[in-house]
Every structure is written in C-alpha cells, then in structure tokens.
Amino acid sequence: MATSQQVEIEIGERLARLRLSRNVTQAALAGQAGIGVRTLRRLEGGEPSTLDTFLRVIAALDLEEAILSALPEGQIRPIERISGKGNERQRARPVEKKPAKPTWTWGEESDD
Numbered sequence: 863m864a865t866s867q868q869v870e871i872e873i874g875e876r877l878a879r880l881r882l883s884r885n886v887t888q889a890a891l892a893g894q895a896g897i898g899v900r901t902l903r904r905l906e907g908g909e910p911s912t913l914d915t916f917l918r919v920i921a922a923l924d925l926e927e928a929i930l931s932a933l934p935e936g937q938i939r940p941i942e943r944i945s946g947k948g949n950e951r952q953r954a955r956p957v958e959k960k961p962a963k964p965t966w967t968w969g970e971e972s973d974d
Contacts, residue, residue, distance in 0.1 A: 877919060880923060
C-alpha cells in the first residue's frame, strides 16, 4: 500500500505528463486554474497541496468526470433500504461487540 506522499508524487507526475501531452505550459494551466505558477510546480513536484488546488487543476484539464468516476457512488443496498423504511444512513456507528460469556470451569460453583 502506497503512502500518501507516494500518491502525491504519482499524482503530480501524472498531471505534469498530461499537461505536456496536451502541449500546455505551466503558466497557461495555472492561469486557467486560477492558481500561481509556483503552486502548480509544487503540485506537479509531488509536494503537499490543498484539495482546492488539485480540483482547480483538474477542472482546467477538464477531468472532473474522470475523478468522479474513480469514486464509487456508495449506493444503499436494497435490503438496507427495506429495513430502513426508505431512509438512507446519515451517520456511521461503530459495531458493538457483545461481551463474551465467561466460560464455566470446575471449582467455580457457588453454594446458593
């Protein structure tokens, strides 16, 4: 499993390759995205960036659909819809683990 830093580097490299394959300069892409050239350089260099910066560059490259299609919808399963009476889940709850029953051993008999 890749670390977040490795993913940032890979995303930056892919964005740079995509920009170059479209023959767009950093200055032109930064202008279309409404960010500074230095900010775009940091993003392409794999340095930490904000989600807003990333999404602006994605929009300027016309890749919004590609990003959204990479994330599943998270649709509710039909059985959950029936058991929830049509209401969709709004919050997640931790699964409650039932305490294990103590096992009976010899010599633990009580004299009631």
